[in-house]
Amino acid sequence: MAQIGDILINSLEFAREMRRLTGSFPVLSLRRLADVLANDNGSLSWVALGECDADHKLFLVIEAVGELQLKCQRCLGALTFGLKIRSRLQLVPEGAAWPDEDLEDDRVDPIEALDNQSLLTLIEDEVLLALPIAPRHPSCQLPGYDDGSSAVSPFATLAKLKKH
Ligand SMILES: [Zn+2]
Structure with missing residues (x-):
């Protein structure tokens, strides 16, 4: 099977013929995510x-599911993020009028139709849009921060010694 990075589609043709492609790829293929990931373990399906709708409008629907190990913005540790996206993109042929934002269904985003559309780029765009802006563990500390709760008190150590 072709590597995701090599898959180019003619997006208008793809939509007109109502084609369907599916696969999975390792998270490390998403190079633009490198800065926000704690590590690139895992894969996305x-x-x-x-x-093509009744008005001959053409769309690409992109779905992706998988787990990302995001970098926590507080402790910089890994934070598992369950990614599940479904984006409906309206293809706007070159030279055609861009759909009026106010009138359009806001569940649909217009994109420029390309003859050589990289599927990976498209999926990566949608993944980036779906990420939380500042991912954080519900409770964690800055690296090096010590509020005393994690350190073992010297008295506790002493008590332990006395028991034996
Ligand atoms: Zn954290």
Whole structure:
């Protein structure tokens, strides 16, 4: 099977023919995520669907599911993020009018239709949009921060010694 990074589609054709492609790829393929990841373990499963509606408007539906190890913005440790996206993208052919934002369904985002659309780039764009802005563990400390609760008190150590 072709590597995701090599898959280029003619997006209008893909939509018009209502094609469907599916696969999975390692998280490390998402190079633009490098800064926000604690590590690149794991993989993502994806589906790309072409759609043509009754008005002959053309769409690409991008779905991706998997787990990302995001970097916690407080302790810089790994934070597991369950990613599940489904984006419906309206293809706007070159030279065609861009859909009016106010009138359009806000569940649909317009994108420029390309002859050589990289599926990986498209999936990566959607993943980036779906990430939390400042991911943090519900409770954690800055590295090096010590509020005394994690350190063993010298008295506790002493008490332990006395028991034996
Ligand atoms: Zn943290």
